[in-house]
Amino acid sequence: MPTRDQPTSRPATAASDTYSFLGPAGTFTEAALAQVPEAAGKPWRSVNNVGEALDDVVSGRSVAAMIAIENSVEGGVSATQDALANVPNLRIIGEYLVPVNFVFVARRGTTLADVKVVNAHPVAYAQCHLWLDAVLPSHGHIPATSNVTAAASLFESGLADAAIAPPNITKHHDLVVLAEDIGDNPSAVTRFVLVSRTVPTPAATGADKTSLIAELPDDRAGALLEMLEQFATRGVNMSLLESRPIGDALGRYRFVIDLDGHILDERVADALLGLKRFSPNVTFLGSYPRADRIRVEVTGRYGDDAFVDARDWLRGLIAGESD
Numbered sequence: 001m002p003t004r005d006q007p008t009s010r011p012a013t014a015a016s017d018t019y020s021f022l023g024p025a026g027t028f029t030e031a032a033l034a035q036v037p038e039a040a041g042k043p044w045r046s047v048n049n050v051g052e053a054l055d056d057v058v059s060g061r062s063v064a065a066m067i068a069i070e071n072s073v074e075g076g077v078s079a080t081q082d083a084l085a086n087v088p089n090l091r092i093i094g095e096y097l098v099p100v101n102f103v104f105v106a107r108r109g110t111t112l113a114d115v116k117v118v119n120a121h122p123v124a125y126a127q128c129h130l131w132l133d134a135v136l137p138s139h140g141h142i143p144a145t146s147n148v149t150a151a152a153s154l155f156e157s158g159l160a161d162a163a164i165a166p167p168n169i170t171k172h173h174d175l176v177v178l179a180e181d182i183g184d185n186p187s188a189v190t191r192f193v194l195v196s197r198t199v200p201t202p203a204a205t206g207a208d209k210t211s212l213i214a215e216l217p218d219d220r221a222g223a224l225l226e227m228l229e230q231f232a233t234r235g236v237n238m239s240l241l242e243s244r245p246i247g248d249a250l251g252r253y254r255f256v257i258d259l260d261g262h263i264l265d266e267r268v269a270d271a272l273l274g275l276k277r278f279s280p281n282v283t284f285l286g287s288y289p290r291a292d293r294i295r296v297e298v299t300g301r302y303g304d305d306a307f308v309d310a311r312d313w314l315r316g317l318i319a320g321e322s323d
Ligand SMILES: O=C(O)C(=O)C[C@]1(C(=O)O)C=C[C@@H](O)C=C1
Pocket: 022, 026, 027, 028, 029, 030, 068, 071, 077, 100, 121, 123, 124, 145, 146, 147, 148, 166, 190
């Protein structure tokens, strides 16, 4: 298992150009980082969890970190959502999609009938319930820090008999594949984000997303609806809305929100001003190009021109011009 001072893929020479990822080599997170042109040829640092990855970014040890944020089967990665809510001065600068499927591996000589305990990353484990329930209904589970660590641990601890791992695991470890394609959904996808320290917002591309975390003002009827109205009345579509406990008391939640559009789009900027007036705590996580590069279409009254026209009209009224 890699440690802070044991980078796997390539040596970390200069902090300012190093990229952190959940390792070791062979993870889906590494596959996501391989999609980043700027990271090619730069040092990559393997870490054990999201907290360590973000700590690398905050301390300047790395220029950016790749972290899993959402899976199409399991939903939001809560460790990531909570870390982004609690660590200040971070920005999401890119979004990447990786199709995920899993194999079931064991040490040579092991058969399915021998398996009593399974080592697996919790997010991977949650995506393989149907197969596990059908084939190994009474198995035990030991959580691992990543899919590849789960497989590697079969050589170390002796506690688990088999592991859930990415299909390419046999390139990295001498293990036998007991079953293939064990994921509940064959078209499962994990969404990753590249996170840096706060940077000036990049220009809009027309195919952008904006990520936020917001809290509701107080415990009163309609507060959530009022928050959602900030977006609805400006024609801003939400592609993600998830609640996470704030943690200080029962019943207190923050909301993780993805919007279609860029902070430089007039309708998104106007919605953010409304949200800021309404919410006691808003974290802007960034505006960045969508992984699918699908352009965000807006109708007339929500287009930039409509907002500019309305502002000019107001300015004219204040200046005493005739309407
Ligand atoms: O990158 C990996 O391979 C991981 O083990 C992490 C992770 C995750 O954190 O969600 C990534 C993708 C899969 O959905 C399951 C696990």
